[in-house]
Every structure is written in structure tokens, then in C-alpha cells.
Amino acid sequence: MSFLANRFLNRVLHKTLWTLVLPLCALWGMAQALTGHVAMRDPDTPHVELPTEWQGAPLRPLALSEVELRFARHFPGTLARLTDGRQVLVLRTVTQPTRMLHPATDCYRGLGYRIRNEQLEEHADTTRWRCFIAERTGRAVRVCERIEDAQGQGFTDTSAWYWASVAGQSTGPWKAITVATPL
Numbered sequence: 001m002s003f004l005a006n007r008f009l010n011r012v013l014h015k016t017l018w019t020l021v022l023p024l025c026a027l028w029g030m031a032q033a034l035t036g037h038v039a040m041r042d043p044d045t046p047h048v049e050l051p052t053e054w055q056g057a058p059l060r061p062l063a064l065s066e067v068e069l070r071f072a073r074h075f076p077g078t079l080a081r082l083t084d085g086r087q088v089l090v091l092r093t094v095t096q097p098t099r100m101l102h103p104a105t106d107c108y109r110g111l112g113y114r115i116r117n118e119q120l121e122e123h124a125d126t127t128r129w130r131c132f133i134a135e136r137t138g139r140a141v142r143v144c145e146r147i148e149d150a151q152g153q154g155f156t157d158t159s160a161w162y163w164a165s166v167a168g169q170s171t172g173p174w175k176a177i178t179v180a181t182p183l
Contacts, residue, residue: 050080050091054179057084075100077173092176094147097165103158104145104178108134113141120156130156133183140183147176 053059062081064072072079077094094101105115113134121131121144131144147155149170155161164170 050082054082054084054087054089057086059084059089062088071100087179087181090176090178090180092178094174094176095172097162099162101147101158101161101174101176103130104143105132105134108141108143112136127154128156134180142181142183143178145176145178147174149174 051059059082062083076096076098077092080091082089113136116133118132121129129144129146134141134143147161150172153170
């Protein structure tokens, strides 16, 4: 195998070849990662910029759990979890009417929480929220949620939102905001 012999010409050719091949491999890998990421996203879902603060406190993103990632793959929109260090915000953007957007009480009950004190509240900015206390194994969380449409109309009931969106009385994209505060 004289073509593999350790000669000056072979060394120069190998170095030149690797100088070309390695960047191409890196570019190919990045393209695969980007293509895989875009393929998992609903093409009808607009890019959603996440808020950087909530009620004057800076927000940082939280990783989604495995269950949330599986749910997000089929959800017609986006899903994000953020925290200000005290509260956890779950922000969902919805691009079409769907029954996959359901009340937070359903999620908490499904996780084994007991729900109490469910009520509507009007916050200082005159927005209405549906709030409740979720308790499990000695831990309690106060949860408030609402849905807003593209025109700023708010909903505290997912069923009312669903039927308004199906009937064309509310247009998207819609933002579903859930705020959980440990007690």
C-alpha cells in the first residue's frame, strides 16, 4: 500500500482533505439539528418571543419535563415554563381551537392534587383570572390562569374560550397563562 506511505505529498493531501471534510461534517451536523428542531415544530405556529419579566421581576426559562415535551409535540402551538424565582409561569400559545388546551385544575387533579377554593378574581390591572389552591402531601400551590386572544379579550373558562374561538367570536393566536405560587 504505497499510496498510504508516510510521504510528504500524502501528509499534505491528508491535512488538506481533513481541512475540507471536518467543517463540512460540522455544517452537516448543525443542519441536521436545525432540521430536526423545525420538523418537531408546527409549521403554522408563529415564533413566540417569551417575556423577560413578570410583574417587575426578571424571568428565566425552565426546562420542560419529559411529559411536557411529549405533550408539546402534539400541541397546536408552543409551550414554555418560566420562573421569577418565586412563581412558575406556564405560557402556551395556541394557533387554532383545540381541546388540548384544558383547565389547570385538570392537570393538577391528574397529578394527584386536591383542588379547593376555586374562584374568579379581578387583579389590580382589571384582568379576570380563575384561581384555586392545589394541595398534595402537605404542599399547597395557589394557581391562577386566563386565556387572552389577539384582540386582548380574556377568558377564564377554557370551554367558553373554545366555543368562542370555534364560532369566530375570538381570533388567535391565543395566549394561555398559568401562574403557580407556592404557599
